[in-house]
Amino acid sequence: MKEKTVAIIATCDTKGNEANYLRERVRSYGMQGLIVDCGILKDPTVVPDISKHEVAAAAGHTIESLIARGSRGAAVDGMIEGVGAMVSKLYSENRIDALIAIGGAEGALLARAAMDALPLFMPKLTLSPVASGSHKFDEIIGYNDAMAMHTVVDILGINSISKRLFDNAVGAIVGMLNAKLAPETEKVVRIGITAAGTVTPPLVKIVLPMLEKKGYEVYSFHSNGVGGPCMDNLVNGGYFQGVIEYSLSELVGNLYGGLHKSRPDRMEAAIEAGVPLVAVPGVTSVVVLSTADAQAPAYEGRKKYYHNREITLVSLTEEECLAVANSFVDKINRAKPGKATVLLPLNGFSSQDKEGCALENVPGRNAILNVIRERLAPHIRMIEFPYHINDDEFALATANELLRMTQTDK
Amino acid sequence: MKEKTVAIIATCDTKGNEANYLRERVRSYGMQGLIVDCGILKDPTVVPDISKHEVAAAAGHTIESLIARGSRGAAVDGMIEGVGAMVSKLYSENRIDALIAIGGAEGALLARAAMDALPLFMPKLTLSPVASGSHKFDEIIGYNDAMAMHTVVDILGINSISKRLFDNAVGAIVGMLNAKLAPETEKVVRIGITAAGTVTPPLVKIVLPMLEKKGYEVYSFHSNGVGGPCMDNLVNGGYFQGVIEYSLSELVGNLYGGLHKSRPDRMEAAIEAGVPLVAVPGVTSVVVLSTADAQAPAYEGRKKYYHNREITLVSLTEEECLAVANSFVDKINRAKPGKATVLLPLNGFSSQDKEGCALENVPGRNAILNVIRERLAPHIRMIEFPYHINDDEFALATANELLRMTQTDK
Numbered sequence: 001m002k003e004k005t006v007a008i009i010a011t012c013d014t015k016g017n018e019a020n021y022l023r024e025r026v027r028s029y030g031m032q033g034l035i036v037d038c039g040i041l042k043d044p045t046v047v048p049d050i051s052k053h054e055v056a057a058a059a060g061h062t063i064e065s066l067i068a069r070g071s072r073g074a075a076v077d078g079m080i081e082g083v084g085a086m087v088s089k090l091y092s093e094n095r096i097d098a099l100i101a102i103g104g105a106e107g108a109l110l111a112r113a114a115m116d117a118l119p120l121f122m123p124k125l126t127l128s129p130v131a132s133g134s135h136k137f138d139e140i141i142g143y144n145d146a147m148a149m150h151t152v153v154d155i156l157g158i159n160s161i162s163k164r165l166f167d168n169a170v171g172a173i174v175g176m177l178n179a180k181l182a183p184e185t186e187k188v189v190r191i192g193i194t195a196a197g198t199v200t201p202p203l204v205k206i207v208l209p210m211l212e213k214k215g216y217e218v219y220s221f222h223s224n225g226v227g228g229p230c231m232d233n234l235v236n237g238g239y240f241q242g243v244i245e246y247s248l249s250e251l252v253g254n255l256y257g258g259l260h261k262s263r264p265d266r267m268e269a270a271i272e273a274g275v276p277l278v279a280v281p282g283v284t285s286v287v288v289l290s291t292a293d294a295q296a297p298a299y300e301g302r303k304k305y306y307h308n309r310e311i312t313l314v315s316l317t318e319e320e321c322l323a324v325a326n327s328f329v330d331k332i333n334r335a336k337p338g339k340a341t342v343l344l345p346l347n348g349f350s351s352q353d354k355e356g357c358a359l360e361n362v363p364g365r366n367a368i369l370n371v372i373r374e375r376l377a378p379h380i381r382m383i384e385f386p387y388h389i390n391d392d393e394f395a396l397a398t399a400n401e402l403l404r405m406t407q408t409d410k
Numbered sequence: 411m412k413e414k415t416v417a418i419i420a421t422c423d424t425k426g427n428e429a430n431y432l433r434e435r436v437r438s439y440g441m442q443g444l445i446v447d448c449g450i451l452k453d454p455t456v457v458p459d460i461s462k463h464e465v466a467a468a469a470g471h472t473i474e475s476l477i478a479r480g481s482r483g484a485a486v487d488g489m490i491e492g493v494g495a496m497v498s499k500l501y502s503e504n505r506i507d508a509l510i511a512i513g514g515a516e517g518a519l520l521a522r523a524a525m526d527a528l529p530l531f532m533p534k535l536t537l538s539p540v541a542s543g544s545h546k547f548d549e550i551i552g553y554n555d556a557m558a559m560h561t562v563v564d565i566l567g568i569n570s571i572s573k574r575l576f577d578n579a580v581g582a583i584v585g586m587l588n589a590k591l592a593p594e595t596e597k598v599v600r601i602g603i604t605a606a607g608t609v610t611p612p613l614v615k616i617v618l619p620m621l622e623k624k625g626y627e628v629y630s631f632h633s634n635g636v637g638g639p640c641m642d643n644l645v646n647g648g649y650f651q652g653v654i655e656y657s658l659s660e661l662v663g664n665l666y667g668g669l670h671k672s673r674p675d676r677m678e679a680a681i682e683a684g685v686p687l688v689a690v691p692g693v694t695s696v697v698v699l700s701t702a703d704a705q706a707p708a709y710e711g712r713k714k715y716y717h718n719r720e721i722t723l724v725s726l727t728e729e730e731c732l733a734v735a736n737s738f739v740d741k742i743n744r745a746k747p748g749k750a751t752v753l754l755p756l757n758g759f760s761s762q763d764k765e766g767c768a769l770e771n772v773p774g775r776n777a778i779l780n781v782i783r784e785r786l787a788p789h790i791r792m793i794e795f796p797y798h799i800n801d802d803e804f805a806l807a808t809a810n811e812l813l814r815m816t817q818t819d820k
Contacts, residue, residue, distance in 0.1 A: 025590070025592070028590055029590070120562065120571075121574050121575070121578060123578065123582075125557075125582075130547075131547050131551055131558070132547050132548065132551050132552075132553075132636045132640075133546070133547060133548050133634060133635060133636035134546050134547075134548060134635075134669070135546065135547050136543070136544050136545065136546055136547070137540075137541050137542050137543060137544075137545050137546070137547060137558075137560070138542065138543050138544060141541055141542050141558075141560045142542075143542075143562075144560070144562060145559060145560055145561065145562050145575055145578070146559075146560055147535075147557055147558065147559045147560075147582070148541070148547075148551075148557065148558050149555060149556075149557045150547070150551045150554070150555055150556055150557075151555065152530065152553075152554060152555050152640045152643075152644070153629045153631070153640075154629075154630065159598075159627045159629075160594075160595055160598050160600065160627060161530075161600070161627075161629065161644075161649065163592050163595075164531050164591065164592075165531075165555055167589050167590065167591050167592055168531060168533065168555070168586045168589055170589065171585040171586040171587075171588065171589025171590070172533075172535075172557070172582035172583075172585050172586050172589075173582075173585070174585050174589075175581040175582050175583070175584050175585015175586060175588070176578045176581040176582050176585060177581075178581065178585070179577050179578055179580065179581025179582075179584075180435070180438050180439065180577065180581070181574065181577050182435070182573050182574075182577055184570075185570055185573075188569075188570050190570065190571070217569045217570060217571075219563045219564075219569075219571065220564065221563070224543060225543060225544075226542045226543035230542075230562045230563075233562075234562070234571075239571065259544070
C-alpha cells in the first residue's frame with residue numbers, strides 16, 4: 001500500500017517551525033508530510049516540499065508580481081488562488097490523502113481555499129485561534145466537510161501547549177486516514193434538492209416521501225448561500241443521480257446580495273455533469289435580506305415580509321426579475337438534451353408571492369416567465385402549470401418529472 | 411489499561427439513530443460509547459446511557475419543569491445547563507475520555523456547553539450543518555480546543571453520506587485518543603498575559619523578552635471576550651504559574667457590552683487558584699465597540715477613537731469608570747495574601763488615554779484610581795507609578811513584579 005501523505009499548509013516565513021513540527025509528527029506514524037509554503041514576504045524558516053513560488057505559479061502568479069500589487073490583502077488574495085490551485089493539482093495527481101493547515105486571520109483564508117479544493121470525505125483540518133468568538137465559520141470552512149480546531153493560544157512557535165495541540169491534530173488526521181468504514185450499502189440513488197423555508201412544505205409533504213418510496217436517498221440543501229454550493233460540490237463528486245432546484249434564491253443573491261449570496265457558479269454543476277435536473281423558479285421574485293438591511297432607503301416603497309428578527313424578504317422589481325431570469329436561462333441553456341426540465345408554477349414562486357399575500361409580484365413573475373418562454377433553448381423541456389409552487393399538484397408534477405428523468409437515465 | 415469511553419451528545423428524540431450509529435462505530439474500535447440524551451419533548455429512539463431526566467437533574471431541573479417553562483428556547487436553556495453539569499460530572503468521575511456531539515442549531519448550543527465542560531487536550535468534536543457560512547464560531551466553540559466538522563448535509567438519519575461523515579468523525583476521535591505525544595519537555599514555567607492592541611507594544615518590547623529570558627513560556631491572550639476565559643480555563647487546568655492582566659477590557663465589556671463582553675467570572679481563576687497575579691487597570695477607561703454601535707445616540711458627545719472599520723473605542727464616563735473599578739476590586743480582594751499585586755500607571759490606561767490624545771480621560775482614570783486606593787484590601791500589594799501604561803518603565807516594573815512573585819512562589 002502506498003504511504004499516505006498529509007499536505008501541511010502554512011505560511012513558512014512566520015510558521016515554518018510549526019509546519020516542520022507537524023511534518024515530523026506525521027512521519028512518526030510512518031506517513032509523509034508535504035509542506036506547502038504560502039508565505040509571501042520572507043524566506044521560509046523550514047525547507048518546504050512545495051515552495052511559495054510554486055504555489056503562486058499554480059495560479060499564474062509570481063511572488064514578485066504579488067508583492068508588486070502593493071497591498072497586503074491583494075498579495076494574499078493571489079496566494080489564496082495559488083494554494084487552491086496547488087491543492088487541486090496535488091489531489092488530482094493523487095499526491096495527497098489528507099490536509100492539515102495552521103494560521104491566524106490570513107492563514108485561515110489560505111487554509112479555507114486549500115481545504116475547499118479537496119473532495120468530500122478526504123480528511124481536512126485547520127488549526128486557528130480564529131475558530132472562536134464572533135468570527136464567522138466561512139472564514140475557515142467552505143462548502144465541504146472541513147474541520148476546524150480552536151487553538152486557544154496564538155500559533156507562535158513550538159511550546160508545551162502548541163505541541164500538544166498539534167499532536168492531537170495529527171492524531172485526528174491519522175485517525176481519519178485509518179478510519180474503519182462501515183460496509184458500503186448497495187448502490188443507492190441519491191437526489192439533491194435546494195430548498196428554502198418559504199417553499200419547504202410541499203417538499204416535505206409530497207416530494208420527499210415520493211422519492212424515498214422509490215428507494216432514493218434524498219438530501220435537501222438550504223439555499224442560504226452555502227447549501228447550494230455544497231450540493232454542487234457533491235454533484236461534482238458524483239454523489240447525485242438527480243437534482244431538483246426548488247429554491248433559486250442564491251441566483252438572486254448573486255445579483256442583488258443579501259443573505260443568500262452564493263458562489264457564482266451556483267447550479268452549474270448538474271448542468272455541466274449532465275445530471276438530470278428539474279429546475280423551478282422558486283424564490284426568484286424576492287430577495288432575502290437581513291431585517292436591518294431591508295430598512296435601507298433603496299428598498300423604500302417595496303413589498304416586504306418580516307420572516308423573523310433576522311430575515312426579511314423584499315419583492316424584486318420587474319427589471320431585477322428580468323435579470324434573474326436571464327441569469328437562470330444563461331446557465332440552464334447549457335444543459336445537455338434530455339437532462340434538464342423547467343417547471344413553471346404560474347400562480348407564484350414562494351409562499352408570499354401569491355394572490356392576496358404580502359409579496360405578490362405579478363409583474364416580476366411575468367417578467368421571469370416571459371424571459372424563460374422566449375429564451376429557453378428548445379432542447380430543454382418546459383411545462384407550465386396553473387398552480388402555485390406550494391400546491392400539492394405542482395410538487396407532485398415535480399417529483400414525477402424527476403422520477404421520469406432518473407428512471408430513463410438508468 | 412481501562413477501556414476508553416467516548417461521550418456521545420445528541421437529542422435522542424430526533425437523532426437517536428445517529429447517536430446509536432456513533433456508539434456502534436466507537437465500539438468497533440474496542441472502546442465504549444456513552445450516549446447522553448439531551449432531547450426534551452419526545453421519547454428517545456435509542457436507549458441512551460444517560461437519560462434526559464438525569465441530564466436535566468444534573469442542573470437541578472426536571473424535564474417536566476423545563477417543558478412547563480412554555481417556550482422552546484427556555485426549555486433548551488435548562489438542558490444546556492444540564493448537559494454542561496453532566497459532562498463536568500462524568501469527567502470529574504473519570505468516566506469519559508473524549509466527546510463527540512451532533513446537532514443542528516439547538517444541538518450546537520448543547521454541544522458547545524458539553525465541549526466547554528471538558529479540559530484542554532481532551533478530544534472534543536461537534537458535527538453540525540451550523541459549522542458554515544455566516545454562523546459564528548461561538549455557536550459551537552467555547553473557550554478551549556474544541557473542534558467542529560461541517561456536515562454539509564443536515565443530520566437527518568443514517569444514509570450513505572452521513573455514515574461516512576460519522577465514520578470519519580469517530581476515526582478522528584479515536585486517532586486523538588491514540589495520538590502519539592511528543593516527549594514532555596522538562597518542567598516549564600508558563601505565564602499568561604491578557605493584552606489588547608492598544609497596550610501591546612510594551613508587552614512585545616519589554617515584558618515578553620524579559621520573561622522569556624528567564625526561560626518562561628509566555629502566552630498572550632487577546633482580551634476580546636474569548637481570550638480571557640481561555641486563559642482562565644488554562645489557569646484552572648493548572649497550566650500557568652503566573653498571570654499578568656495587562657488589559658481588563660473584558661471587565662468593561664461585562665458591564666457595558668461591546669465587542670469585549672466576556673464570561674462573568676473573568677479574572678477570577680487566578681485569584682481562586684492562588685496563582686501569582688499582577689493586575690494593571692489596562693483598557694478600563696474606554697469601552698470597545700463595533701464602529702456601527704459607537705454611533706448610537708447613547709454615545710453622543712463622548713470622546714471616540716476610530717481604530718478601524720470594525721472597531722471604535724469610546725471613553726467611559728466617571729460613573730461608569732467607578733463601576734468598572736468596583737467590579738475589579740470586588741474580584742481581586744478575594745486574592746490570597748502575597749498572590750496579587752496591583753500596579754497603577756497614573757498617566758493613562760491605554761494608548762489613547764494619555765495627555766493630548768483622543769481618549770484622554772482624567773476624570774474616569776481618577777475615579778478608577780480612587781476606588782482602588784480606597785477599597786483595595788490591605789493584604790494586596792499596590793504600587794503607583796508616574797508613568798503611562800505603555801511606557802518602558804512601567805512595563806519593566808510589571809515584568810519585575812511578576813518575576814519577583816513567581817520566584818518567591820517556587
